[in-house]
Amino acid sequence: MxxxxxxxxxxxxxxxxxxxxxxxxxxxxxxxxxxxxxxxxxxxxxxxxxxxxxxxxxxxxxxxxxxxxxxxxxxxxxxxxxxxxxxxxxxxxxxxxxxxxxxxxxxxxxxxxxxxRGNDIGVDVESRAESRSVLNMADDYFSTLELQALNGRADDQQLDYFYRYWTLKEAYIKARGEGLTIPLQDFSVVLDEQGAFSSFVGPEADRWDFSIVCKNINYTAAIAMGGKxxxxxxxxxxxxxxxxxxSADKAFNHFPVSASGSRNRMNG
Missing domain, CATH: 3.90.470.20 (4'-phosphopantetheinyl transferase domain)
Structure with missing residues (x-):
């Protein structure tokens, strides 16, 4: 413990x-x-x-x-x-x-x-809707590069990938701490074929790192950090x-229960 x-x-x-x-x-x-x-x-x-x-x-x-x-x-x-x-x-x-x-x-x-410690950090989490109507927001907030990548995904993947892009972008905005003075269309998050973060196209690109920390049927969450x-x-x-x-594969999937009910930390 x-x-x-x-x-x-x-x-x-x-x-x-x-x-x-x-x-x-x-x-x-x-x-x-x-x-x-x-x-x-x-x-x-x-x-x-x-x-x-x-x-x-x-x-x-x-x-x-x-x-x-x-x-x-x-x-x-x-x-x-x-x-x-x-x-x-x-x-x-x-x-x-x-x-x-x-x-x-x-x-x-x-x-x-x-x-x-030390680095700017931001997090975003979204409750995932089943309706594809949220995809309409992409035209207003995603970069051209992100739109092309999103539209290139199969129809049954697009809602999942929309939330990945959205949370990654929002996490970056929050990490920068400059509010909506940063236009969402002026930078791009690139995902690989498996949907994980691959690269960033924007100011100080080499400084920023990203990770999708939750992606299940209910929620998507991502972090952005001004450092590796x-x-x-x-x-x-x-x-x-x-x-x-x-462990990463068990996080966000259920309510963990401690036998003692007291404050402790257990390795998953």
């Missing part, structure tokens, strides 16, 4: 933390999660709590705060954030704020947080509860 507090991510390593927000084990912890929110987060939660997005938002903030607490030597409720000129959050009260880089994303039913991705570790987390480390 290895507590995240006993280690710091190495340069080039990415920790991917995730939580399924409909997991019933979260139900009796929601009050604890609400108690750790900042005033601004509490206001946001109050505005969302009566709709379908309230639970997802609350658990996403709890995951982010508990994960960052493991790396920053600050309790979850005392984690403090600042933002850059475009709104990208950063740690503001950690003794490791200059080295710990993070990003978070959530969609219906799933929240994801990524942590690394040397290794990735996957952990399912119940904030303030159990943490289970999983």
């Amino acid at each position: 290895i507590s995240a507090r006993e280690k710091s991510p190495l340069t080039g390593h990415v920790d991917v933390w995730y939580c399924f927000t409909d997991d019933h084990r979260l139900d009796n912890r929601l009050d604890q999660y609400e108690a750790m929110l900042s005033p601004a987060e509490s206001l946001q939660y109050q505005q969302l709590m009566h709709g379908s997005n309230g639970r997802d938002y609350l658990i996403s903030r709890a995951l982010l705060r508990t994960v960052l607490a493991d790396y920053s030597n600050v309790s979850p409720e005392k984690i403090s954030f600042c933002v850059n000129a475009y709104g990208k959050p950063e740690l503001s009260n950690s003794d490791r704020q200059e080295t710990i880089q993070f990003n978070t994303a959530h969609t219906s039913g799933l929240t994801v947080c990524v942590v690394t 991705i040397n290794s990735i570790a996957y952990s399912h987390s119940i904030p303030l509860g159990v943490q289970v480390q999983l």
